[in-house]
Amino acid sequence: MSLDGVLLALLREPGSGYDLHGRLESQLPHAWTGELSQIYTCLRRLEQEGALQVAAVASRSGPPRRVHRRTPAGTRRLRDWVADGPELGKLREPHLAQVAALGELGTAAERAAFLERLTVALSERLDGLEDLEHRDFDGLPADFATPRFHAWLALRIALRTLRAQLLACEEALALVRERGPAAG
Amino acid sequence: MSLDGVLLALLREPGSGYDLHGRLESQLPHAWTGELSQIYTCLRRLEQEGALQVAAVASRSGPPRRVHRRTPAGTRRLRDWVADGPELGKLREPHLAQVAALGELGTAAERAAFLERLTVALSERLDGLEDLEHRDFDGLPADFATPRFHAWLALRIALRTLRAQLLACEEALALVRERGPAAG
DNA sequence: AACCTCATGTAACGCGTTACATGATTGG
DNA sequence: CCAATCATGTAACGCGTTACATGAGGTT
Numbered sequence: 001m002s003l004d005g006v007l008l009a010l011l012r013e014p015g016s017g018y019d020l021h022g023r024l025e026s027q028l029p030h031a032w033t034g035e036l037s038q039i040y041t042c043l044r045r046l047e048q049e050g051a052l053q054v055a056a057v058a059s060r061s062g063p064p065r066r067v068h069r070r071t072p073a074g075t076r077r078l079r080d081w082v083a084d085g086p087e088l089g090k091l092r093e094p095h096l097a098q099v100a101a102l103g104e105l106g107t108a109a110e111r112a113a114f115l116e117r118l119t120v121a122l123s124e125r126l127d128g129l130e131d132l133e134h135r136d137f138d139g140l141p142a143d144f145a146t147p148r149f150h151a152w153l154a155l156r157i158a159l160r161t162l163r164a165q166l167l168a169c170e171e172a173l174a175l176v177r178e179r180g181p182a183a184g
Numbered sequence: 185m186s187l188d189g190v191l192l193a194l195l196r197e198p199g200s201g202y203d204l205h206g207r208l209e210s211q212l213p214h215a216w217t218g219e220l221s222q223i224y225t226c227l228r229r230l231e232q233e234g235a236l237q238v239a240a241v242a243s244r245s246g247p248p249r250r251v252h253r254r255t256p257a258g259t260r261r262l263r264d265w266v267a268d269g270p271e272l273g274k275l276r277e278p279h280l281a282q283v284a285a286l287g288e289l290g291t292a293a294e295r296a297a298f299l300e301r302l303t304v305a306l307s308e309r310l311d312g313l314e315d316l317e318h319r320d321f322d323g324l325p326a327d328f329a330t331p332r333f334h335a336w337l338a339l340r341i342a343l344r345t346l347r348a349q350l351l352a353c354e355e356a357l358a359l360v361r362e363r364g365p366a367a368g
Numbered sequence: 369a370a371c372c373t374c375a376t377g378t379a380a381c382g383c384g385t386t387a388c389a390t391g392a393t394t395g396g
Numbered sequence: 397c398c399a400a401t402c403a404t405g406t407a408a409c410g411c412g413t414t415a416c417a418t419g420a421g422g423t424t
Contacts, residue, residue, distance in 0.1 A: 001383075002278035009285035018403055031280040038384055040405060061392045062403040079288050086302040087278040088309070090412090093342075094186035094271040096215040100338035101193035103331040104263050111334075118270040125272070144363040147287040150295075153359070154284035157352040158277075164348030168341040175337070179328040185411075202375055222412055224377060245420045246375040274384090 002087055003042050006032050008051065008078040012147060014069040017043050027136075027151065030129055030158035043068055051077050099172070108176065115173040122166045129159050186271055187226050190216050192235065192262040196331060198253035201227050211320075211335065214313055214342035227252055235261050283356070292360060299357040306350045313343050 010023045017040045024034055043066075046052045051074035059065045070078070081087075095118060102111045137152045194207045201224045208218055227250075230236045235258035240248045254262070265271075279302060286295045321336045 002276070002281070003383085005278065005285070006281045009281060009288070016403075017405090028281060028284065029275070031275065031277045031284065033274050035385060036403095037386085037405075041384095044405095059392090059403065061394085061401080063391080063405085065403070075288070078285065082282050082285055082288055082298060083294065086282060086298065086305055088305055089276040089278050090217050091213070091215065092186070092273040092276065093215045094189065094273050096338045096342055097186070097190045097193060097212060098266045098270060099341065100212065100215065100331075100335045101189070101262065101266055102334040102337070103329065104193070104259070104266055108329065110267065111329075114266060114270065121270055121272055144359075145287070145292065145295075147284075149363075150286040151284045153286070153356045154280045157283065157349060157356060158280055160352040161345055161349040165341060165345040168344040172337045172341060175328075179333075187411085200375075201377090219413060220375095221377075221414085225412095228377095243375065243420090245373080245422085247377085247419075249375070 001042070002081075002089070003032070003034060003038070004046060004051075005078060005081040005087075006034075007039065007042060007046065008070060008074055008081070011052070011068060011070050011074070014067050016065045016067055018065075020068075026132070028154075029132065030155060030162075046074065050074075102176075112173060112176050115169060115176060119166060119169045119173060122162065122169060126159070126162050126166060129155065129162060133159065185226070186265075186273070187216070187218060187222070188230060188235075189262060189265040189271075190218075191223065191226060191230065192254060192258055192265070195236070195252060195254050195258070198251050200249045200251055202249075204252075210316070212338075213316065214339060214346075230258065234258075286360075296357060296360050299353060299360060303350060303353045303357060306346065306353060310343070310346050310350060313339065313346060317343065 006024070006028065007020055010020050010027070015023065017036065020043070021034070021036050021039055024032060024039075043052065047054055047068070051071060052068045053071050055067050055069075056064045057067050098114070099118075102114060105111050105114070133155060137148070137155065140152070143149060190208070190212065191204055194204050194211070199207065201220065204227070205218070205220050205223050208216060208223075227236065231238055231252070235255060236252045237255050239251050239253075241251050243249045282298070283302075286298060289295050289298070317339060321332070321339065324336065327333060
């Protein structure tokens with residue numbers, strides 16, 4: 001499962017399930033989203049499989065923190081995941097299927113409205129990534145071959161991808177606006 | 185579920201489950217992938233819910249074809265799906281998480297090898313989409329406000345997105361090659 | 369004879385989400 | 397006092413994949 005790899009990667013520094021959830025949202029929002037409950041079950045499995053070691057640490061609030069750290073086997077597993085080559089997930093882009101089905105809407109105004117909302121949603125996502133860029137990577141990292149450099153690379157790829165998609169949607173919107181009205 | 189919408193959209197022309205599976209691969213490879221078994225169960229549910237009507241038609245080979253067509257309720261449901269606004273799926277981009285974790289690999293050569301394989305995989309995907317473009321949409325469609333026009337729009341967005349991602353990966357590869365060796 | 373395409377499904381399993389359940393601390 | 401944050405999990409359900417089962421017709 002790819003969540004295994006994602007969590008092992010996030011565990012460069014030890015952390016609780018709750019921590020990992022936060023890191024996922026703050027460090028890898030462009031790569032993965034996951035619910036807490038799923039993270040907990042996944043961590044339990046990784047622990048049973050010997051990839052993680054857990055230490056209970058008292059916390060100021062609620063149940064004790066279960067702090068996970070990678071075992072050598074866990075690190076090996078992470079390295080294998082990456083070394084085995086890129087894992088392209090299955091495509092799930094419902095919004096593109098919707099664009100293709102836009103002809104089902106009766107009027108050009110409705111079609112334009114859909115594309116407007118799409119550009120807004122993509123812009124918001126992009127804003128989030130740009131915030132992350134400025135927060136964590138202000139100026140390009142001079143240090144290379146480090147974890148931070150590669151995190152920056154991944155973010156850069158995501159940013160360029162998203163910007164291109166947003167641009168393409170804006171162009172689609174312009175096309176629909178200019179051609180649409182004539183055809184009703 | 186978004187597969188509901190995808191299948192309803194694909195059913196602009198009536199078809200069997202087997203047909204739909206083929207259409208998914210040939211017409212919407214940039215938006216969705218789905219297994220036959222899942223399509224069959226989904227179609228059954230849509231039928232029970234009154235969105236589809238099914239007619240059994242004898243075929244030259246094997247069991248009779250079950251040809252599905254949208255009922256008015258089905259068409260309404262499709263329209264509602266689109267009119268409700270864009271459905272951005274959850275992000276699942278394991279390869280970006282892998283890029284971010286590239287520091288786990290020991291040598292710059294290994295890191296470069298990963299990015300090479302990634303560019304190859306993305307290129308192949310892009311080739312497939314470009315084939316589709318030339319096969320189905322040679323020259324931009326002069327007809328607008330039609331299903332074909334919107335199918336072309338969706339494909340165009342996917343193409344631009346993918347090209348940008350490929351370019352960004354190639355640039356990442358160049359960076360790793362030029363900076364990597366110095367850092368071992 | 370072997371294999372591919374057409375054509376249907378079921379069953380088992382795993383991944384993922386939603387909802388539920390609990391409870392301390394901190395800040396307004 | 398209320399809400400948010402920190403911190404853990406379980407249970408039920410649905411989505412999705414893989415494997416299994418069947419079988420006709422055409423191609424090599």
